[in-house]
Amino acid sequence: MASIVIVDDHPTTRDGLMTRIELEADLQVCGEADDVDEALNLIRSRHPDLAVIDVSLKTGNGIELIKAVKAENLKTRMLVWSMYEDSLYAERALRAGAMGYINKVNATDVIVDAIRTVLKGDVYLSPEMSAKVLHRVVHGKDMLRKSPAEALSDRELQTFELIGRGVKTVDIAAAMHLSPKTIETYRSRIKEKLELDDMAALAREAVQWVIENS
Known part of the structure; x- marks a missing residue:
């Protein structure tokens, strides 16, 4: 069995x-x-x-x-x-x-x-x-870049999802067993990779992504 x-x-x-x-x-x-x-x-x-x-x-x-x-x-x-x-x-x-x-x-x-x-x-x-x-x-790996989330590492995508769910940085850090400073670094990387203007734009993008994919 x-x-x-x-x-x-x-x-x-x-x-x-x-x-x-x-x-x-x-x-x-x-x-x-x-x-x-x-x-x-x-x-x-x-x-x-x-x-x-x-x-x-x-x-x-x-x-x-x-x-x-x-x-x-x-x-x-x-x-x-x-x-x-x-x-x-x-x-x-x-x-x-x-x-x-x-x-x-x-x-x-x-x-x-x-x-x-x-x-x-x-x-x-x-x-x-x-x-x-x-x-x-x-057709090659370029076909993978269909979703903005595909540009992110696993940890960055997890951070992105939690941002979209309204979780605060300190709570994201606790959930992922990382420091708040590391989460802030992930935030910055995500903003750059998704070519977003600021953190407010990042939050909006994350919320929309969670709504569309939950």
Whole structure:
């Protein structure tokens, strides 16, 4: 029986996913977590076969969790599920070490297939995202620059998202386990990369991005 950990900051979402998974005779949920540190400790201690990970967590970011798991050479395979469009985070998740990405909007019908695919050692993407990835491979990396967010590093994108959610600099720093000075540096880099005039323009852009992609 394959063991699975669910990492999501919404208890009702975790409950719903656990109920769906445990309808399958060969799958069982062995733990739940809502933030990066708790999830990493859970994966270290229970060695699940697979972790289903959301991008937005109570503290930290799912992409950072994936990188931490890979950095420690833990054997757990990882499948990301998120409310964000595939085009925003799927490639980042794969580059970080995940083996699949699924949008929560479509998860009910395909989540078990996605889990089984990743457990077999194969990559799972939606047909639409698979086509986009192949198109970018054929036409080169310049095709990646479709969204302003694609210009940002993972940490910068996490900062950008939290700015868009109205989180203050000191609270962003606490959530990311960084100093406020580092967050201010990220703010400046984001403003430059997105070619925005000032911090007010950055805040407006971030809010709009969150509205469009949440």
